[in-house]
Amino acid sequence: MIWLVLLLFFLAGSAPASVQKIGPDLYAYISENDASANSTFLISEKGILVVDTGLNAQEGRKLLDEIRKVSAAPVRWIVNTHYHPDHRGGNSVVGPEAVIISTAFTRTQAGSAAAGYALNETLGAKGLTLYVGSHEVQIYHPGPAHTMGDIVVYFPDEHAIATGDLFLTNSCPAMDQGDLENWIRALDQMLVLPVEHVVPGHFELAGKAEMQSFRNYLAELQTQVARMYKEGKSLKQVQKVLRLDTYKNFRQYPRYEATFKDNATAYYRQLQKKKAQ
Numbered sequence: 129m130i131w132l133v134l135l136l137f138f139l140a141g142s143a144p145a146s147v148q149k150i151g152p153d154l155y156a157y158i159s160e161n162d163a164s165a166n167s168t169f170l171i172s173e174k175g176i177l178v179v180d181t182g183l184n185a186q187e188g189r190k191l192l193d194e195i196r197k198v199s200a201a202p203v204r205w206i207v208n209t210h211y212h213p214d215h216r217g218g219n220s221v222v223g224p225e226a227v228i229i230s231t232a233f234t235r236t237q238a239g240s241a242a243a244g245y246a247l248n249e250t251l252g253a254k255g256l257t258l259y260v261g262s263h264e265v266q267i268y269h270p271g272p273a274h275t276m277g278d279i280v281v282y283f284p285d286e287h288a289i290a291t292g293d294l295f296l297t298n299s300c301p302a303m304d305q306g307d308l309e310n311w312i313r314a315l316d317q318m319l320v321l322p323v324e325h326v327v328p329g330h331f332e333l334a335g336k337a338e339m340q341s342f343r344n345y346l347a348e349l350q351t352q353v354a355r356m357y358k359e360g361k362s363l364k365q366v367q368k369v370l371r372l373d374t375y376k377n378f379r380q381y382p383r384y385e386a387t388f389k390d391n392a393t394a395y396y397r398q399l400q401k402k403k404a405q
């Protein structure tokens with residue numbers, strides 16, 4: 129029995145979440161389990177900004193405990209990078225009084241009634257600049273990518289960026305109804321920023337090299353699938369012929385529909401949809 133308990137404990141991920149200081153007042157919170165997303169928090173005397181809050185109340189509590197080791201200031205702003213529950217399930221625990229910042233799409237998908245700002249997705253609005261104490265925070269919607277309403281948070285003073293699920297370290301992403309071609313453009317825009325620290329939606333804290341590798345994976349996938357689609361190959365044929373050996377060290381998760389084949393399928397469907405429009 130004890131072995132079973134130990135095994136379950138091990139499978140659930142026994143290591144604590146890691147908190148890494150990536151600027152004078154900026155911290156990356158790297159979740160110890162795959163099911164809950166990473167977070168980023170920026171401290172000021174007047175209040176704290178948190179990007180993403182984890183899967184649920186329990187994960188939110190873990191995050192808040194870590195925040196409280198650094199600051200007792202109130203959590204005033206929460207950015208939800210997109211609507212998936214693993215990025216916003218801890219909102220009510222982490223910042224019950226916080227103003228929620230997301231896109232209108234995310235707000236609708238989440239069924240949120242909380243006070244907040246919604247970045248406009250259609251009127252060409254680039255985003256908003258928020259000042260947290262003396263720190264500038266640039267929050268913007270790069271267009272449809274991982275979902276139809278993603279947000280990226282750039283900290284220019286700290287040379288850091290929180291990407292949500294637009295970037296995962298050494299991993300295939302899950303692909304919702306978004307836009308792979310624009311996703312690659314969004315990564316290219318991030319890659320020209322003077323950034324040292326990249327907080328991914330999941331897995332280890334990274335830098336530009338890992339983001340570049342992830343971008344190259346998506347671009348390679350896009351090129352191969354688009355070519356075969358144009359040649360009239362069926363989805364089954366595409367899945368069979370697809371070659372992505374360069375990225376065989378990437379994590380693949382069938383249960384999250386995050387494998388080479390799943391990614392090819394998602395993009396193939398996007399191409400079909402675009403053609404039908």
Ligand SMILES: [Zn+2]
Nearest residue numbers: 210212274293
């Ligand atoms: Zn996601």
